Amino acid sequence: MLSIGTLAKRTGTKVQTVRYYEQIGLLPEPGRTEGGQRRYGDSDLDRLAFIRHARQLGFTLDAIRELLDLSDNPGRSCADVDRIAHRQLKEVEVRITRLEALRKELKRMLGECSRDTVADCRVLEVLRDHAACLTDHGQGA
Amino acid sequence: MLSIGTLAKRTGTKVQTVRYYEQIGLLPEPGRTEGGQRRYGDSDLDRLAFIRHARQLGFTLDAIRELLDLSDNPGRSCADVDRIAHRQLKEVEVRITRLEALRKELKRMLGECSRDTVADCRVLEVLRDHAACLTDHGQGA
DNA sequence: CTTGAACCTCTACCTACTGTAGCTTGTAAG
DNA sequence: CTTACAAGCTACAGTAGGTAGAGGTTCAAG
Structure with missing residues (x-):
């Protein structure tokens, strides 16, 4: 399990940005430690990497939201x-x-x-x- | 003397944008009618046209502010x-x-x-x- | 004199974050 | 086991450059 700082570092994101993505529903709410700190798994890492990469290609967050939705339904037409x-x-x-x-x-x-x-x-x-x-x-x- | 709507139309600006430029100090506070409505002269028209044109060329408002300052001092080096x-x-x-x-x-x-x-x-x-x-x-x- | 378009102020919203304040938690060293 | 401190937490404000709306007032044509 990764802390928010580690997740951020691995994806080249700022910590605040990760929390922002969670806030706007682009990243799911992660589990928390007893003390209330966020803990992330590999799927979160993949998802955030996807988001960052798409952002680098200039996609808007709305477009990324669509792409993620599509990505979650592998049977649909591409x-x-x-x-x-x-x-x-x-x-x-x-x-x-x-x-x-x-x-x-x-x-x-x-x-x-x-x-x-x-x-x-x-x-x-x-x-x-x-x-x-x-x-x-x-x-x- | 021009109303804000006429000024806006002549320069291809929205009325709100004109008020916004005034608010951030890019346009001087104009005279007002007794009822409180803004009235503009030709110098305002020129200044706003300058701003809009520079914006179309991608200059930031800060850069435009600098350019306007320079423009007001004709003796300075270009x-x-x-x-x-x-x-x-x-x-x-x-x-x-x-x-x-x-x-x-x-x-x-x-x-x-x-x-x-x-x-x-x-x-x-x-x-x-x-x-x-x-x-x-x-x-x- | 009436009507209604255009004006007024004030506030909130947009994108995509970033920064700060003030406080709490996790972890490694001693 | 305690202490120190980096890293985490929430909440809010700010960035650029406007845009939109509510709710009320004024101007000008007919």
């Missing part, structure tokens, strides 16, 4: 799992596209700035006047 | 502005790199899944076993 992963892929691709547009605009902005006082700063000028932008960077960050 | 914009560019590039690694891993994961039940799902298997990953996607999301 189409749902596929759907969730595809959705995640799409989200990642959207974010990449958007960030690439930002990169382009920032580079252009920086490339044009040659004067030396704020009064003539091209960067500030671009920020002041959206119309000076070439790329669309409309929604969200 | 090196500081450059530094902030460069930092932002670097952050964007880091995020792109990271997301590209995620995309690669997600694609690989999805490409390998051909079985049809959750029990054999390659996606879940990869999530269960970090060692099955090729790419490093260690820190943050």
